[in-house]
Amino acid sequence: MAAESAGLAMNRPGSASGEHRSGTRLVGHPPRPNPRWAPILVLLCGACGGEAGPGPGPASITVQPGADLVTAIGAEAQFTALVRDETGAIVTSAFVVWRSVDRSVVTIDPNEGLATAVGPGVTTIRASSGSVVGTALIEVYLEEPTGPFVAGETYFGRAEYVEYQAGNLPIIISAPHGGAVEPEEIADRTVGTGSPDANTEEVARRMAAAIATRTGGVPHLIISHLHRAKLDPNREIIEAAQGNPFAELAWNEYHRFLEVASIRVGQAWGSGLYADIHGHAHELQRLELGYLLTADQLALAPATLEGLAASSSIRAAANASDSTFVAVLRGPTSLGGLLEDEGYAVVPGPATPTPSGTPYFSGGYSTETHAERRQLICCPHRAAHGRHPR
Numbered sequence: 001m002a003a004e005s006a007g008l009a010m011n012r013p014g015s016a017s018g019e020h021r022s023g024t025r026l027v028g029h030p031p032r033p034n035p036r037w038a039p040i041l042v043l044l045c046g047a048c049g050g051e052a053g054p055g056p057g058p059a060s061i062t063v064q065p066g067a068d069l070v071t072a073i074g075a076e077a078q079f080t081a082l083v084r085d086e087t088g089a090i091v092t093s094a095f096v097v098w099r100s101v102d103r104s105v106v107t108i109d110p111n112e113g114l115a116t117a118v119g120p121g122v123t124t125i126r127a128s129s130g131s132v133v134g135t136a137l138i139e140v141y142l143e144e145p146t147g148p149f150v151a152g153e154t155y156f157g158r159a160e161y162v163e164y165q166a167g168n169l170p171i172i173i174s175a176p177h178g179g180a181v182e183p184e185e186i187a188d189r190t191v192g193t194g195s196p197d198a199n200t201e202e203v204a205r206r207m208a209a210a211i212a213t214r215t216g217g218v219p220h221l222i223i224s225h226l227h228r229a230k231l232d233p234n235r236e237i238i239e240a241a242q243g244n245p246f247a248e249l250a251w252n253e254y255h256r257f258l259e260v261a262s263i264r265v266g267q268a269w270g271s272g273l274y275a276d277i278h279g280h281a282h283e284l285q286r287l288e289l290g291y292l293l294t295a296d297q298l299a300l301a302p303a304t305l306e307g308l309a310a311s312s313s314i315r316a317a318a319n320a321s322d323s324t325f326v327a328v329l330r331g332p333t334s335l336g337g338l339l340e341d342e343g344y345a346v347v348p349g350p351a352t353p354t355p356s357g358t359p360y361f362s363g364g365y366s367t368e369t370h371a372e373r374r375q376l377i378c379c380p381h382r383a384a385h386g387r388h389p390r
């Protein structure tokens, strides 16, 4: 996994920041002759008696990438052209000229295919060789999700792939894996799982609505509408977006919204609760509360488990409590205990303190990242079953 991820990163250096990216260089124009070799080239031509044989000319040009995105004025994007003749063979000697259809969006070096962002918008890049033309699209997108974020109002990232309902309560709810949008501009991910968590967007919305009804306040709600095959916001960006600039922007927006929410919670309340909602397809129909402690760790003797408070996502709650860490984790007044009182099967909780060898999710990237940064109390709440969460 690590090797594959590293390979993906190498294909698109700097792509996470929207800065200069260099695609894999295919066949563009012939290399410029080094002046020092010019006399030798002349001699070679003299030896062959003038022109090379005519050979088949360019019949098609494929520009890669077919669509690209940059997010800052002056940012660059490298395009390359693959020229083929009528038989489909690659024409290595073809001379390609590059042009930007709208130079108020990007300019492009006519020889090198390197585009530079000038202003917001979308335009076509043309690569021509004689009368044969290939095209690609480039978008300059400059809108950052900046505030003010008004509680109760909803904000979207580019193309509405990511949604943020701003809140005013010390509660953040996110649903990374319930999306269904599968845009063509994002190829399917090839590393990691693309299986969605069915109905988790609905669960997250109903939780937020129920909390609002009960309290009169508004929880922060962050939702990814992209299908997990296109983006997995609960992974680091390399596995999450796999080099696609549109998916990378959505990933950045998703975590930016989480960051905004956690900063606001911190400023207004000092600390708060973060629940990252997932589904599971495990046979046992129960809520799995993940606190970044593995099943093996939960199976440790209480005295030993007590020493793991600092590595748990609920360390902030443990620090603020007079109770022991184990009581905060799974005692009668823990989240698991309160859910048990409501009739839910839960692990860990007073009745089922450890998974005891049964499948269990302990939490993921978002919990680790945002609990660490903001001292949030994080508990990925896993619905009872991936396909039929309750």
Ligand SMILES: [Zn+2]
Residues within 6 Å of the ligand: 177, 197, 277, 278, 279
């Ligand atoms: Zn999930």
